[in-house]
Amino acid sequence: AQSVAQPEDQVNVAEGNPLTVKCTYSVSGNPYLFWYVQYPNRGLQFLLKYITGDNLVKGSYGFEAEFNKSQTSFHLKKPSALVSDSALYFCAVRPPNSGGYQKVTFGTGTKLQVIP
Amino acid sequence: SAVISQKPSRDICQRGTSLTIQCQVDSQVTMMFWYRQQPGQSLTLIATANQGSEATYESGFVIDKFPISRPNLTFSTLTVSNMSPEDSSIYLCSARQGGPTEAFFGQGTRLTVV
Numbered sequence: 001a002q003s004v005a006q007p008e009d010q011v012n013v014a015e016g017n018p019l020t021v022k023c024t025y026s027v028s029g030n031p032y033l034f035w036y037v038q039y040p041n042r043g044l045q046f047l048l049k050y051i052t053g054d055n056l057v058k059g060s061y062g063f064e065a066e067f068n069k070s071q072t073s074f075h076l077k078k079p080s081a082l083v084s085d086s087a088l089y090f091c092a093v094r095p096p097n098s099g100g101y102q103k104v105t106f107g108t109g110t111k112l113q114v115i116p
Numbered sequence: 117s118a119v120i121s122q123k124p125s126r127d128i129c130q131r132g133t134s135l136t137i138q139c140q141v142d143s144q145v146t147m148m149f150w151y152r153q154q155p156g157q158s159l160t161l162i163a164t165a166n167q168g169s170e171a172t173y174e175s176g177f178v179i180d181k182f183p184i185s186r187p188n189l190t191f192s193t194l195t196v197s198n199m200s201p202e203d204s205s206i207y208l209c210s211a212r213q214g215g216p217t218e219a220f221f222g223q224g225t226r227l228t229v230v
Contacts, residue, residue, distance in 0.1 A: 032216050036221075043222050044208070045221070049216075096216070106158050107158065109157065
């Protein structure tokens with residue numbers, strides 16, 4: 001069975017400082033990994049994904065994430081936080097498509113609060 | 117990317133009634149899904165909407181309570197039947213293509229059952 005852990009319910013960071021939102025996963029094989037952001041009263045928006053190749057992936061709004069296979073982690077990072085980055089962030093994992101439907105598992109979410 | 121329109125955006129319903137939520141995608145997609153989310157919490161998959169056949173339900177969700185239709189590759193509906201206050205939640209439509217693709221989400225339907 002696959003699982004995703006986001007160990008921090010909330011992360012507080014000062015505006016302009018670097019931010020990290022943590023994610024670890026458990027899945028058989030080489031996973032597909034995703035980060036989504038959810039603003040209040042909105043659906044989820046895709047930020048970035050890791051499928052294969054370079055372990056550092058860059059996404060929307062200046063976010064990036066590093067895939068670490070040995071630590072089974074996929075932490076979300078941004079060099080300089082903005083107040084507008086304050087939102088709920090979800091990590092998600094999906095096993096590679098072996099020809100059939102593969103279920104996505106979402107983490108519990110991390111609320112990011114950027115303090116002016 | 118795909119744009120997903122979901123309606124209604126919110127509703128307040130009496131217990132014992134049913135509500136149908138519509139999900140329209142601006143392009144043909146391989147897969148469509150319905151999720152439930154309590155505010156500020158994670159997503160729970162209700163079912164996969166299959167085009168031209170019965171939906172595939174996750175454990176704890178049944179067709180009689182959550183009938184789903186998907187008549188074509190761009191549209192799906194979720195009905196919440198015989199509602200009780202425990203059904204109060206946010207319902208999200210999602211879609212993606214096959215392969216290593218990301219999912220896109222509607223803005224959600226906030227349902228309150230009184």
